[in-house]
Amino acid sequence: MCIAPANRQIPRSFTLLEIMLAVGILGLMSMAIYRFVQSNMIALRVSAEASAADASYAGLRDLLTTQFQGLPAGAGALSGEPLKLNDRSRDEIRWTCGAGPGLLTRYAAGDFTVIMRLQPQDKKSDRLDLGLLRKPKDDTSFSNVHESWMPLLENVQTLQIRYFDSRLNTWVDRWTDTVTLPRLVKVIIGRNDAAVPWEAIIPLARTSL
Numbered sequence: 001m002c003i004a005p006a007n008r009q010i011p012r013s014f015t016l017l018e019i020m021l022a023v024g025i026l027g028l029m030s031m032a033i034y035r036f037v038q039s040n041m042i043a044l045r046v047s048a049e050a051s052a053a054d055a056s057y058a059g060l061r062d063l064l065t066t067q068f069q070g071l072p073a074g075a076g077a078l079s080g081e082p083l084k085l086n087d088r089s090r091d092e093i094r095w096t097c098g099a100g101p102g103l104l105t106r107y108a109a110g111d112f113t114v115i116m117r118l119q120p121q122d123k124k125s126d127r128l129d130l131g132l133l134r135k136p137k138d139d140t141s142f143s144n145v146h147e148s149w150m151p152l153l154e155n156v157q158t159l160q161i162r163y164f165d166s167r168l169n170t171w172v173d174r175w176t177d178t179v180t181l182p183r184l185v186k187v188i189i190g191r192n193d194a195a196v197p198w199e200a201i202i203p204l205a206r207t208s209l
Contacts (some may be wrong), residue, residue: 027039030034036095053193060130060152061200064116068185068204071095078181078204090128091161091173092117093185094135109138118159121148130156130189146201158190 036183037171080093094115099108111137118128131151163175164184175182181204189198 002202014180053191056153057189058199059196061202063152064185064187064200067095067097067204068098068202070100071181071204077173079178080163080175082161089158089160089190090118090129091159091177093161113137118156121154126156128157129154130159153189154191156189157192158188160186160188160190162186 020114068078077092077093077097080091083092092115094113096111096113098111115135116130117133118130119133121127121129129151130185131149131152133147133149135147152206161175162171162173162184162185164170164171164186166183171186183204185202185204187202188201191198
């Protein structure tokens with residue numbers, strides 16, 4: 001006959017308090033991992049949006065460089081006026097050109113007047129888009145039937161344009177000379193997605209390397 005030893009120990013189970021502590025620790029670890037992943041996803045999204053916006057502004061600089069360097073001198077091909085509305089600079093610059101980069105089309109017939117300006121996204125919106133307003137040069141009607149709007153940049157705050165007059169050796173905010181083109185054009189765009197305005201200086205004459 002076998003007799004069980006009197007000192008046999010019964011296996012100890014976890015208490016409710018220990019289980020609650022373990023669940024709480026796991027919850028904190030899960031929350032920390034979730035926040036880490038979420039912050040990295042937000043950073044990646046913001047970085048991607050910033051890269052896309054920078055690419056859009058770089059494309060605008062290349063577009064204006066190609067267009068301005070193709071303008072003929074002495075034909076009144078470029079002019080600009082400083083404008084301001086509600087303390088927001090909304091300068092305009094206009095030029096005359098045929099089919100090509102300035103019209104963003106290769107199949108336009110005849111010459112067109114192109115105006116780069118800011119325009120509200122819609123009648124009830126305070127958000128401004130930067131784009132090109134295109135109209136046939138010989139169109140003398142007061143209606144906008146033949147006008148077309150090509151947006152380039154969304155949600156722009158301000159637009160300032162300056163012209164370098166080599167005769168005065170200084171920047172001016174207006175260009176009305178119908179014979180001579182400015183040496184340089186400076187475009188300054190206030191961005192709602194950046195603290196520092198975007199700026200580009202565009203030479204109107206090709207420089208040799």
